[in-house]
Amino acid sequence: MESLLDHIIAKYNYWIYVVLMMIGFYAMIGKRNLVKKLLGMNIFQTAIILFFVSTGAKKGGSIPILDKYAALQGQVDVNQVVNPLPHVLMLTAIVVGVSVTGVALAVMQRIYRKYGTLEEDEILEKIENE
Amino acid sequence: MKSNLHMYVMAAPLLTAFLVNIFGRTRRKVIAPMVLGALGLSSLLAIVVLKRTLVSGDLSYTAGAWTPPWGIELLVDPLSALMLLLIAAVSFIATFAALPCVERDLQDRQHIFFTLYLILIAGLMGLVLTADAFNLYVMLEITSITTYGLIALGRGRAPLSSFNYIIMGSVAASFYLLGVGYLYLLTGTLNMADIARYLPALQGSAALSTALAFILIGLWIKMAFFPLHGWLPRAYTDAPDGAGVLIAPLMTKVTIYLMVRLMLTFQSPEFPLISMDVRTLVIWAASIGIVCASSLALAQRNLKQMLTYIIIAEVGYMVGGAWLANDQGMTGTLLHIVNDALMTLCLFLAAVAIAYRTGSLHFDNLKGLYRRMPWTMAFFTIGAFAMIGVPPTCGFYSKWYLLLGGIEAGQWEFVVALIFSSLVNAVLFFRIIELAYFGSLQDSEHHAHASAERHEAPWWILSPLALTAVLLIVVGLSTGPLVHNIIRLMIPVGF
């Protein structure tokens, strides 16, 4: 039991992302309100971004701004700097996420204008009655 | 070989997208020549690229001169050149039909439509070009976001369908991204060829399996592999006609190509990567998917909706064929990607033509169409025959390879599913042909013929339809060279 706890604590960043992801996933699939679905989607994406960023982190690592000459002469200890690549990737992923959210909000606006509600059940009901 | 020729193929629609947005806003007349010009140029260049790859091997371009594996590489080999040509050609042909539909549906928003349309095409081209796993994610999202927008432009419940697609599409993209994250953790690289180099050492690790599972599930949602297909029928049915003719033939097919590409890159004969049990499981899923989607198609009373279920069944064909893991099945899948794109294009163009003239695609509305739109229906019939798999149309030959692969692998459930689906397709299409041929039987027959006036689809829709129908037969008859010169080259020996 203790070892399992250790296990969880040692990799707490992964567990946080898994929990967040599940929350987001539940909201996307389980909720009937479109806004909540969208929020769930954002939580889901954030979880993945956190996961990526945490993979680049190192204990005691500093920011990856290096002296060019030191780097060329191989004097930089890679264990002393965090890996910048996941951060960079996540910048792109954030941009993508924001765009998707933007599109989703715009679409939602159209839905609201048309049906006057954002509850999926009510919308479907209105479509049925059309 | 270093080259940037293939970049122009992608750049043409991408740059034109912005130009269309700027100039098309005020002067609507410039949209058509710009879009057609860009895509025509793309198609021509894609032909050159294909020829050049066949003569002098792979072409590679590195973005920002960062050498791979650090920089992003855009690589084109004969197979991706073929896909590039397919995308360029299909979108070029589809545009002819899209123009009059958009003109009618979205008068003052045409420039918006075509901006999204062209970015989508550029994104699809980027998908087949990129050799970088993360870049692939970005391209995937570019295509998805533009598709969301295009679908939302449709009438009726289109916004809701689009929203559901957004949710599902985002889940898929996130899964894919997660899988890539795991792969990055394991290998420390994002270049696909580079990843493949490290994989044999990781054989059997649980993390690798998780990574692959996430990537595959992500792609499966995007390609609407049964039972992850829920979003597709409504999204494709509600999309505006102009967008449907582009999205339906290309989106699922390109995603399947990505799956195949990853399988071909990551796997090798000595290193099977995926165990036999999993393979069998996927083939079973594909077979069940084919049967279920075909049966669901039978229940539809709307032509477009029926076609969307057929698309889902065809996805099952291709996924199953790829997972048979013999070269016949893989050949069948790759061939079917090309053929299915053309067949779907043909049928959607016909559907658009009918919708343009009659306003609805409900089955009741199709009565007597052979009288009213003889040419449209003639080409529709050719497309239908291809879907059923009647030689010499191309649909027969890819099915041939798929069946042969199934027989060789001893996966009889797949063979049975394929034949079942062919028979169901025959029923589906002959039901429509019958409706269109007989008209309404209540009237006395001669009277019925006299009352139906001939009202053919406009030239803008009819000519691409005719071209596609001819292509179905031409591609069918040139199956031999296509397989021998391009597809077989790309499948490793003993795969």
Added chain:
Amino acid sequence: MTPIVSIWPLAAILVSLLGALPIILAHRQPNLRESWTILIALVKLMIVASLLPGVLQGSSYVFTIAQVIPGVPIELRVDALGMIFALVASSLWLFTSIYSIGYMRALDEHAQTRYYASFAVAISATLGVAFAGNLLTMYLFYEMLSLSTYPLVTHEQNAEARSSGRKYLTYILGTSIGLALPAMMITYSVAGTLDFTSGGILAGKASPELLALLLVLFLFGFAKAGLMPFHGWLPAAMVAPTPVSSFLHGVAVVKAGVFSIFRIIFDILGPETLQSADLGSLITYIASVTLLIASMVALTQDSLKRRLAYSTIGQLAYMVLGAGMLSATGMLGGVMHLAMHAFGKITLFFCAGAIYVASKKKNISQMDGLGRRMPITYLAFFLGSLSIIGMPPLGGFISKWNLLIGAVEGDQLVLVVVLLISSLLNAAYFFPIVYRGFFVPAADGEGDGIKEAPLFCLIPLSVTALVSLALFFYPDTLLKLARMALGI
């Protein structure tokens, strides 16, 4: 002898396929349209006939259209067996075209352009089946034939035509996709080729069980041959106009089915291979059952065309039966019957159509005394039925005689009995028609004013009847072709 590369087989197929275009373009001028039809039919017959001397000397003509699958191109190959079928089909198409003009005009049918165009495509497909060099090519044209005949079967476009059309496609397309296609795939994956090779391509490669499976799949997969239980489409297809029934469902379509089965038995599975696996009796049993049941059902039919349809089913089974005997004489009888039955049966259908045109009568019970008013038609009918029954001096005798000898030689007494009973049944369902026509007087007032059908109808049916007669006296060319086809 080495095959000669020649474009003529392709030309023979294309002439009517491309010929559909001028027919469609001339849709406003019926005379021009029909002239095109006749012209195309003539050209086609001439092309086929020009290939005959070479084939008789033992050479074969090949032409590869496209490379599609490794080892299996789309390829045409004219050999003796294909020549028999092609000769029969293309010569009878000419007569049918002439007959169609009389029939369609007399009845003032609608959509005649579609009719002639579909007919042209169908005959192309028929020749394609005849000239196919491998199983894939044959399958291709077989499907094309199924699809191009759909508009012909449903020509009337009423509710009955629709349900018949459905039945037609369900049987024909369902079996070809569901049974023949998988059988073809299995054959390819076992043999690695699909070329028609004398003696078969599966010798020593397949177990008897697999052979039996393939045989059954192929026999029923080519449902155009009408073997029971996949025969139901043929009587249903009789809703089509009579020229369609006579040519397609007396000659082209059904013979395409039988021809396909011949190809399977002779050139894919191979008679010796079948013999060693003892599968000949399987074929003959299926054929015998079909033969007897169909003949008995024919007796009960009152509609003339339906009676002819069931008779066709029975006669097709004769041909399959002959092939299934796997002995030289039996197979010869089967192949000969393909040609002999074609001329006989088309005469009968032509007569049925002529009677309908002249009197609007479809049922046998209404045809009392008609023979006296339409003596030529009835005489032709009599000759045709004699040929089908297998009586001298008509062509049918030669084929049935060979079948009988084959059965006796093979010590297959059951088959001898089946053949004899069936011939009696044939006589029993044909002679009453002729008897009623000539000897039962018409009811009072009935039949006044009925004259012979128009000349366009009358001439073709007289000619085909006479050809049936002539084939008894001059069967040498056909016999030679059949012997060459079987390698005896």
